[in-house]
Amino acid sequence: MRIAFYGSSLLSSYWNGAATYYRGLLRDLAARGHQITFYEPDAFDRQKHRDIDPPDWAEVRVYPATAEALREVVAEAARADVVVKASGVGVFDDELITGVMAAARPDAIRIFWDVDAPATLAEIRPVPDHALRRTLPSLDLVLTYGGGPPVIAAYEELGARRCVPIYNALDPETHHPVPADDRFRADLSFLGNRLPDREARVEQFFLDAAARLPERRFLIGGNGWDSKPMPANVRHLGHVYTRDHNAFNTSSLAVLNIARDSMAATGYSPATRVFEAAGAGACLITDAWVGLELFLTEGEEVLVARDGADVAEHLRTLTPERARAIGEAALRRVLREHTYARRGAEVDALLRQQSALRASRVPA
Template sequence: MKICFFGSSLVSSYWNGAATYYRGMLKEIAALGHDITFYEPDAFERQAHRDIADPSWARVSVYPATAEGWQYSLSQAARSADLLIKASGVGVFDRELECAIAQATNAIRIYWDVDAPATLDAIASDPRHHLRDAIPRYDMVLTYGGGDPVIAAYRAVGARDCVPLYNALDPATHFPTPPTPQLKCDLGLLANRLPDREARVESFFLDVARHLPAKSFVLGGSGWETKPMSANVRKLGHVGTNDHNAFFSSSLATLNVNRDSMAKHGFSPPTRVFEAIGAGACLITDYWKGIDLFLEPDREVLIASNGAAVAEHLQALDPARARAIAQRARVRILAHHTYAQRARQFNQLLEGMSAKIEAAE
């Protein structure tokens, strides 16, 4: 099947947390025989911060971040596509693309939400939100998380169907590597500075560092340059995906901190969870509903309800226990949560959707 996918960026993870998800999913979907073209705007300096070349398993079409740019790209895609996909959070002309693709008549249409909690909050707060009209026109909504609450919310705004295709692990991309001396620390965190995450990072990471001056902390991600921090926190700035394995493999433990909306909705393990575990990290995470569906608390992951709990975990953790937790988690994720498994699920959904459309014609 010819798939045309409009997303934020496939080739750059710069201010683009969905890159790992796109790469993992689309590589494995292509391996099942589908032909993929990924359309992304030249925006937010992402093309200047590419961290992969154009992949062999997808064509990448970069269009100008202008009205003419997206309109021309969509007209090209619509001529050949069997399936048109609009992902959330492209960052420019989202409304226009979402409405235009919803009205396409010669292809199957999927809205793929890579940040369902934020999208649903926006819809709920605006009775005239454009997705209230657009979503019922799509043949299906896919999300990278959310569980039953997100499914129910999307059906309430008219989705014909909504299916979560959760984040996962690409073991060919994320795997253990020898520790890198300059990245070694007791606790590492990889997270961009965002308004709906900063307070939680303050509580779960920066406050912990201030209260544990004898421990070492490393913070990777963009936007933290002007944030005051204690002397035992090293700020790295943007960490490209090529360096993620080294980052996760070099700390005693890695911290995951969800954004406010994701923590509230639950059932949305971010890409960082699978990246870190794939690289052999011992994971400490803030609590979110549904985590036990992916990892067993205390055996495969350490859960913290606040910064004090993070500090307690860190003080009680020794290298042997950290390795044991990390190894158990990696075995679990490799067995049940890889992108190859997610792609097969996507293929089954696509086959079922195609059969329904043919039956209705």
């Protein structure tokens, strides 16, 4: 099928946590025979911070963030068998959801793909005339990269015909064990951009643990932290390109995952970094959230903390041997159950089911 995918960016992970998710899923769908065109705006300096060159498995159309360019890329939706509008494009989101779905052929499959369902639902619930809410009943599918039963129920209450979670996963070709790198050596590392609904939890789980263990080394990567006061034993790296994620994850005793407020409250929302760290064979410490057991087993494949004191205690008692055993167990689990090949198969099956359903409705 020809898929027109309107998202934030395939080429750059700069202020764009969905990049790895897009790459893993769309590359697998391309391997299954789908022809993908990814439309991304030239915005937020992402094109100046590309992580990858345009791939051979998708055509990437980078368009200026102008109304004229928007009209051109919207019109191209009419060529596709599947039209996808993702959340969080960042510019012209309302115009894109209404425009591309209106431009789509009558027989095209229409999908809204939500890469931050808690934030999207919080935005559209109080606004009955929101562009997405108006469009939901006409869509064939809402796909989300997390959220589980609460998100499914919320979308169906708002008029979605069907909502299916397609969770984050591992692409073992891009994220895998590598030798440690001195640039990223620490006792605990955390990678994530500074965002309003994450900062307090970073203070609670990461900075508090660092303050409790002044003799240990802590490393934080991601945009926005340069102006944040931190304990003296915390080193800040700034943006870490995806090409360095494997070394970042393998070079510390343990890696920390901290969900944003909304993701933690909703549950069933493993971040990309969970699978990247597990795929590298790293020992992962994560904050607690509902649904974690669907992905990793506490105490065997992941360590779970309820606050900074728990994080500090894990580090005090964690030996290199146990860290290695936990990381190896996590790697085995994600390779077995949580790869983008598995997720791609789910999406491919959904598209084929939807196509057959549409065909059955066409009068003879």
